Amino acid sequence: MRVLVVEDEQLLADTVAVGLRRQAMAVDVVYDGAAATERVDLNDYDVVVLDRDLPLVHGDDVCRHIIRLGKPTRVLMLTASGDVSDRVEGLEIGADDYLPKPFAFSELIARVRALGRRATAPLPPVLERSGIRLDPNRREVFREDRQIHLAPKEFAVLEVLMRGEGTVVSAEQLLEKAWDENTDPFTNVVRVTVMTLRRKLGDPPVITTVPGAGYRI
Numbered sequence: 001m002r003v004l005v006v007e008d009e010q011l012l013a014d015t016v017a018v019g020l021r022r023q024a025m026a027v028d029v030v031y032d033g034a035a036a037t038e039r040v041d042l043n044d045y046d047v048v049v050l051d052r053d054l055p056l057v058h059g060d061d062v063c064r065h066i067i068r069l070g071k072p073t074r075v076l077m078l079t080a081s082g083d084v085s086d087r088v089e090g091l092e093i094g095a096d097d098y099l100p101k102p103f104a105f106s107e108l109i110a111r112v113r114a115l116g117r118r119a120t121a122p123l124p125p126v127l128e129r130s131g132i133r134l135d136p137n138r139r140e141v142f143r144e145d146r147q148i149h150l151a152p153k154e155f156a157v158l159e160v161l162m163r164g165e166g167t168v169v170s171a172e173q174l175l176e177k178a179w180d181e182n183t184d185p186f187t188n189v190v191r192v193t194v195m196t197l198r199r200k201l202g203d204p205p206v207i208t209t210v211p212g213a214g215y216r217i
Contacts, residue, residue, distance in 0.1 A: 001116040002026045002044070002177055006036040006062065007051040007078065016049065019105055020112065021180075024139065024156040028180050033057025037065050044176070045073050046116045049108070050095070052079040060093050067094040074115035078103075113137065127162040129217050130206040134162055143201055153178055154197045157190070161207065161217045170214035 003020055007013035008031050017027045028043070030036050033054035040048065040062075048066060052059035063075050077095040091098060096118070097111050113136065117125075127134045133142045136159060141148045150158065156178035161169055171190045179189070194215055198207050206217050 001046045001113075003028070003112060003116075004036065004039055004043070004045045004048045005029045006031075006033070006048060006054065006059070008032060008054055009051075016105075016108065020109070022152060023109055023113075024152040024159065024178075025112075026156065026176075026178050026180050033059060033062045036062045040066055040069065040071075040073065044071060047074050047076060047112050049076050049078065049112065052077055063093050063095055074118055076108075076111055076115055127159070129162050129165070132158075132162065132201065132206060132217070134159060146202075148200055150197070150200060153189075153193055154200065157193050158197060158201075161215060164216060166216060168210045168214045168216045173214070 003025050005013050005017050005020070005027060007016065007029075010031055013029050013031060017029045020027045028039060028045075030039055034056040036048070036050070036054070037057060039045075048062075050059050050062060054062065059077065063077065066073055066075055074096040075094065076097045076099060078099055078101060080101045096115055099108060099111060125135070125137065127136070131143055134140075134155075139155060141150055141155065141158065157174055160174055160177045174190050174194075178193075194207060194209075198205055201207070208216050210216060
């Protein structure tokens with residue numbers, strides 16, 4: 001899942017980003033509404049965590065801009081106000097969900113994951129393919145009856161491949177979904193991560209390399 005965090009309180013924004021990355025999400029961070037509109041124009045995000053009161057461009061206008069783009073991006077709007085009228089107004093603008101500050105981080109994660117499921121084609125909550133069972137919510141992976149412990153990026157790559165349901169996933173798609181925008185597009189990090197993932201999943205191999213195209217399970 002790729003997430004954009006838009007929050008002008010830099011410490012809060014960075015803390016949220018670190019927490020989401022620990023959940024194997026790819027996270028970009030900006031601190032004002034103008035930068036947010038630029039990012040959503042350039043990148044495809046599953047979820048945007050959007051503070052309503054932003055400098056330069058108001059959060060409401062960022063939300064309207066996302067809606068106009070016609071992408072399947074879901075918006076979780078944050079605000080310091082807990083008034084029902086504010087929540088209703090935010091939802092009427094086009095936000096998919098609303099979370100008042102202060103919030104429990106566990107609730108934020110649950111809401112982001114729920115919105116991420118709505119941004120993609122419906123799939124079972126637990127993914128199973130080729131003897132591999134992956135539970136995104138519990139962040140658990142099993143092969144047959146053996147639990148496999150994966151690093152966050154390994155988990156993210158495996159989840160993207162399994163959501164492909166047998167289709168070829170390019171290295172560029174893996175880079176976009178599992179890493180943030182600061183990753184060098186010419187790095188070999190995808191190849192190295194897939195190699196490590198294959199080793200941890202064991203034999204017989206389940207990840208196939210399609211020369212010149214990418215990978216699939």
